[in-house]
Amino acid sequence: MDAIFDLIKEVFTPVLDMGGPVIMLIILTVLALLFGVKFSKALEGGIKLAIALTGIGAIIGMLNTAFSASLAKFVENTGIQLSITDVGWAPLATITWGSAWTLYFLLIMLIVNIVMLAMKKTDTLDVDIFDIWHLSITGLLIKWYADNNGVSQGVSLFIATAAIVLVGVLKIINSDLMKPTFDDLLNAPSSSPMTSTHMNYMMNPVIMVLDKIFEKFFPGLDKYDFDAAKLNKKIGFWGSKFFIGFILGIVIGIMGTPHPIAGVEDADKWRLVIRGWLSLGLTAGVSLELFSLIGSWFIAAVEPLSQGITNVATKRLQGRKFNIGLDWPFIAGRAEIWACANVLAPIMLIEAVLLSKV
Numbered sequence: 001m002d003a004i005f006d007l008i009k010e011v012f013t014p015v016l017d018m019g020g021p022v023i024m025l026i027i028l029t030v031l032a033l034l035f036g037v038k039f040s041k042a043l044e045g046g047i048k049l050a051i052a053l054t055g056i057g058a059i060i061g062m063l064n065t066a067f068s069a070s071l072a073k074f075v076e077n078t079g080i081q082l083s084i085t086d087v088g089w090a091p092l093a094t095i096t097w098g099s100a101w102t103l104y105f106l107l108i109m110l111i112v113n114i115v116m117l118a119m120k121k122t123d124t125l126d127v128d129i130f131d132i133w134h135l136s137i138t139g140l141l142i143k144w145y146a147d148n149n150g151v152s153q154g155v156s157l158f159i160a161t162a163a164i165v166l167v168g169v170l171k172i173i174n175s176d177l178m179k180p181t182f183d184d185l186l187n188a189p190s191s192s193p194m195t196s197t198h199m200n201y202m203m204n205p206v207i208m209v210l211d212k213i214f215e216k217f218f219p220g221l222d223k224y225d226f227d228a229a230k231l232n233k234k235i236g237f238w239g240s241k242f243f244i245g246f247i248l249g250i251v252i253g254i255m256g257t258p259h260p261i262a263g264v265e266d267a268d269k270w271r272l273v274i275r276g277w278l279s280l281g282l283t284a285g286v287s288l289e290l291f292s293l294i295g296s297w298f299i300a301a302v303e304p305l306s307q308g309i310t311n312v313a314t315k316r317l318q319g320r321k322f323n324i325g326l327d328w329p330f331i332a333g334r335a336e337i338w339a340c341a342n343v344l345a346p347i348m349l350i351e352a353v354l355l356s357k358v
Helices: 002-016 020-034 039-078 089-097 100-118 132-147 153-186 199-217 219-223 228-239 241-255 267-316 335-356
Strands: 124-126 194-196 323-326
Touching: 020 039, 020 267, 039 241, 039 267, 089 132, 100 124, 100 132, 100 153, 124 153, 132 153, 153 194, 153 199, 153 323, 199 219, 241 267, 267 323
Parallel strands: 124 323, 194 323
Antiparallel strands: none
């Protein structure tokens, strides 16, 4: 068994090392070709998707670089000492993809997805292969715990596989249920194939329950509309993406400044401080605008595949519609995501501070 996994890993490792965008370029291009799309159109869609993913990653990197320094200054200014650093998802994904068991879990979920499609238990074809690491890390932790607590190798693998299949089926079903919501958020027609099997959206059932609770006990909250597009129509640029980002950037900049501002005694130093605030504001503003622009690239990227699927479904499957499960960034054009992220960043920092005192 180990020899088989080593061989599979040796074959796939060079591809996996290319990163998520390149993997998705290959997958989308090959998938479009399988559905009868011309090579030039299939390749065009694959490249557009890879560019969109690369663009989203670049902007997130820019935001992390700009804001992490300010938040680090906040920690320094307040004298708070937290001994554990959350390094984000990237190192964890790298470690997970380094295990041959990830390829095994990927194969299992491909089979499960195909069976669900054949049995008409889902209309979603999950092509977000890179993010199989979300499921894989769960399986690896379960297997590691079982192996270290006297459970035999075969039983621990069975338990881990069962857990992966259970969560995997739920996330695929969830992507079907979320499809109309994604269409609404993107102003896309129902014929659009885009949905997401990303694990983040598994929180939606919980959010829906909380929404019902808020409607019941806090009905006044529904009077406030935080939809950026609607705000923009009502109050002009005050509700625009770039202005929301601009203000949030300045607020985060102020958080990273000592209060009272130590050593700022003359006009030149004040100008430097204010320039730093405005720079963060402009960085956040341009980021929200670029997120919206790049979000539209995802729609263009899947158009060739969408047409190919429609043609095949019409000819051979009595017009059955299929959805394509993508990574989460196809919805990144919504400014509310980044406004919430920027608001939640300092809140989570405060939570970390409070929990460290418990």
